[in-house]
Amino acid sequence: MQRVNSAFQYCDQLVRDFEKVIKKPILNKSSVYYTGVDLGTAYIVLAVLDENYQPVAGAYRFASVVKDGMVVDYIGAIRIVKELKQELEQKLGTELIYAAAALPPGTFSLDSGAIKHVVQGAGFEITNLLDEPTAANAALKIKDGAIVDIGGGTTGISILKEGKVIYVADEATGGTHFSLVIAGAYKLSFDQADQYKRDFKNHRELIPVLRPVIEKVSSIISRHVTKHQVKEIYLVGGTCCLEGIEDIIAKQTNLPTYKPQNPMFVTPLGIALNCTQEIL
Secondary structure: OOOOOHHHHHHHHHHHHHHHHHHOOOOOOOOOOEEEEEEOOOEEEEEEEOOOOOEEEEEEEEOOOEEOOEEOOHHHHHHHHHHHHHHHHHHHOOOOOEEEEEEOOOOHHHHHHHHHHHHHHOOOEEEEEEEHHHHHHHHHOOOOEEEEEEOOOOEEEEEEEOOEEEEEEEEOOOHHHHHHHHHHHHOOOHHHHHHHHHOHHHHHHHHHHHHHHHHHHHHHHHHHHHHHOOOOEEEEOHHHHOOOHHHHHHHHHOOOEEOOOOHHHHHHHHHHHOOOOOOO
16 A cells, blocks of 8 residues: 655655666765665665765665574675675765664664674764664654564564654564565575565565465564554565555554555665764
8 A cells, every 4th residue: 555645755755866876876076975774684775865865876785694683694794885885985986984774673782783893894984773663764754653674584663653662673574484485385496486576577476375474474563563552554674565565464454554665775765864973
């Protein structure tokens, strides 16, 4: 279900602008650049904004350095972030200094040090570290409801009341589990299943196959939102690119469920919007 409101208009425009600058960066000089580093289970995304927090460049790469929201290949993560940083610096003709990063809610005590060190190891000064759904809300601008970030490894939930986060949770079910189900159903390797899932042409055919996993994600969401009397759900994260996922979640949770234009880029853009020049 697509929702047309001021928040989604801002978010969708931001995503559209970002998609353009990935292909063709804006080379006008800015007094400062703010970078959002999103270390996902499936993709690492870097989003660069100018002094006015407008997208000027971006890059992403498929990676398997994070599992269930935790960094499992520390050296690999640093290498990829450093390479993406250098690629963007070359395109923009400037050094990227400041970056913000995020991690699944509820994992700060376990993994915040690793994420911070990856970003610093790649050559950035880290200025902010926050949870992924809260970061996404900088782009969504939701006042009330649940932001659900369905990534490759985990489903993160942030519940907002009057613009403030009152509850966060994270559970290990996400796009990886979708790929495993496809691999089993179609007798494919995990990588082949993952590629099959990413092709929009296959989504209608895959919905019946993936319905049990989507229903599991829906039950996770329901368990966390019912006690907080949430009235609306907003989906972000790469796994939400699956066409029709919002309809099943809406039906299972009995709550209106919305997603912006390209849910994969909402969190990295939100992270970049939280970047400052004040080093942590």
